[in-house]
Amino acid sequence: MGEMIRKKWKCKVCEEEIVSYSNTRHQMDVCMCGASAVDLEEHYLRTMGRVEFICTEKLNENNKWEDLTIKTENDEKPKRDSIWRRFKSYITR
Numbered sequence: 001m002g003e004m005i006r007k008k009w010k011c012k013v014c015e016e017e018i019v020s021y022s023n024t025r026h027q028m029d030v031c032m033c034g035a036s037a038v039d040l041e042e043h044y045l046r047t048m049g050r051v052e053f054i055c056t057e058k059l060n061e062n063n064k065w066e067d068l069t070i071k072t073e074n075d076e077k078p079k080r081d082s083i084w085r086r087f088k089s090y091i092t093r
């Protein structure tokens with residue numbers, strides 16, 4: 001067996017939150033209003049309707065769910081930039 005992945009997603013129409021698992025073959029997870037669906041397999045992902053992904057997790061060797069979601073923290077990059085700017089102004093002084 002390969003990696004076990006699960007994805008949490010939400011239907012943007014009815015706002016139901018659903019977890020899809022990669023070990024289910026040819027199974028569509030459909031939300032309660034029927035507008036959105038996700039078919040997740042190990043190397044395959046199909047979405048229908050208005051799906052919003054919340055997070056992706058992987059089952060690691062310790063049988064724990066590990067968050068794979070790449071967090072794009074808005075305040076991280078500007079902070080680094082301002083440190084670099086400060087550093088640059090320091091060395092050019």
Ligand SMILES: [Zn+2]
Nearest residue numbers: 011014031033
């Ligand atoms: Zn729905």
